[in-house]
Amino acid sequence: MNFDNTAPIYIQIMNLIKKDIILGKMNLGEKLLSSREYAQNLKVNPNTMVRVFNELEREGVTFTKRGVGTFITESEEKVEIMKKEMAEDIVRNFIEGMMELGFNFNDMIALIKSRLDKEAVQ
Known part of the structure; x- marks a missing residue:
C-alpha cells in the first residue's frame, strides 16, 4: 500500500479495510489476519496495526473473540x-x-x- 501525507497511516489502513468490507473483498464474520501479520504485509509498525484493530473494534467494524482472533462484523x-x-x-x-x-x-x-x-x- 502506498501511503500519502494527507491522513495518518492508521486511518488510511482503517479506510482500506472498511472499503474491502464494503466491496465484498472481505466477508461478514470473516477472521482477519493478526495485527502482526497485517503489519508485516503492509510494512508498518506493529503498534500502528494494534491501533487500527482497536479503532475498528471501537467503531463496531470488528469484534474480538478472546484467544481466537479478530473478526469482521456480521451486521449488514x-x-x-x-x-x-x-x-x-x-x-x-x-x-x-x-x-x-x-x-x-x-x-x-x-x-x-x-x-x-x-x-x-x-
Missing part, C-alpha cells in the same frame, strides 16, 4: 452505515475542493452531470 446494517459515511466524506471533500476553486453549486452539478453523461456513453 453496519456495513451500509460505513458505506454511507465514506460516500459522505467523498462528497464533502469534493464540494470543499470545488468551492476552493471558485465553483458554485450549479457549476458543480453541471460538471457532475457532464461526467455522468460521458460515463454512460462508455
Whole structure:
C-alpha cells in the first residue's frame, strides 16, 4: 500500500479495510489476519496495526473473540452505515475542493452531470 501525507497511516489502513468490507473483498464474520501479520504485509509498525484493530473494534467494524482472533462484523446494517459515511466524506471533500476553486453549486452539478453523461456513453 502506498501511503500519502494527507491522513495518518492508521486511518488510511482503517479506510482500506472498511472499503474491502464494503466491496465484498472481505466477508461478514470473516477472521482477519493478526495485527502482526497485517503489519508485516503492509510494512508498518506493529503498534500502528494494534491501533487500527482497536479503532475498528471501537467503531463496531470488528469484534474480538478472546484467544481466537479478530473478526469482521456480521451486521449488514453496519456495513451500509460505513458505506454511507465514506460516500459522505467523498462528497464533502469534493464540494470543499470545488468551492476552493471558485465553483458554485450549479457549476458543480453541471460538471457532475457532464461526467455522468460521458460515463454512460462508455
